[in-house]
């Protein structure tokens with residue numbers, strides 16, 4: 596179902612003490628008009644699960660597609676489900692780049708998440724060179740088509756997409772509201788072509804990449820932007836509060 600979401604990707608940050616402080620601060624956010632999803636590292640899932648305000652959702656940053664077995668260091672979708680995880684980020688550009696994750700591997704993760712009732716937040720986005728070559732729409736389109744080619748409209752009902760231009764992640768360079776809107780509209784059209792009109796109308800598409808207190812409202816105001824996936828700014832309570840309140 597299409598809804599407004601602000602998701603915090605804490606990445607490899609915080610410890611039990613600093614996470615506790617931030618979680619206590621999050622509890623002071625009242626009457627959020629969007630769903631707030633907190634995605635901590637695996638080591639902080641348990642703390643977050645017990646401390647998270649009841650109207651917030653818990654997310655994970657990664658999953659292994661296999662149900663169980665000899666995969667040292669990995670975590671399965673059923674283990675996440677066991678921790679009451681509702682969302683899981685997949686296809687993040689940092690995992691594509693540093694861990695050589697392919698579209699096919701990401702598709703396996705999505706399959707495993709869906710069969711465990713966990714909503715994938717599928718990240719896609721182009722790098723700076725592709726943007727400068729004006730190939731950004733075809734780049735994102737092929738990431739989506741390659742990943743979801745074997746899925747049906749029924750399978751993808753719960754999937755959330757996050758458009759995260761790589762050149763905007765952690766750089767302070769943000770896509771303009773118009774650049775975000777252009778890509779989000781394109782993503783919705785690709786989704787319509789693949790899965791039909793209803794699926795496209797129901798898809799939530801988040802923007803990520805240096806989304807901060809001072810630019811969130813203008814990006815979230817665009818008609819095809821349904822919220823944000825927030826990195827650095829989600830670690831700062833005051834900044835994150837403003838972003839959550841900008842999403843309505």
Ligand code: 13P
Pocket residue numbers: 604687759763764765766767803804805806824825826827828
């Ligand atoms: P920043 O908000 O730090 O640019 O990170 C965005 C991101 O990668 C969220 O997944």
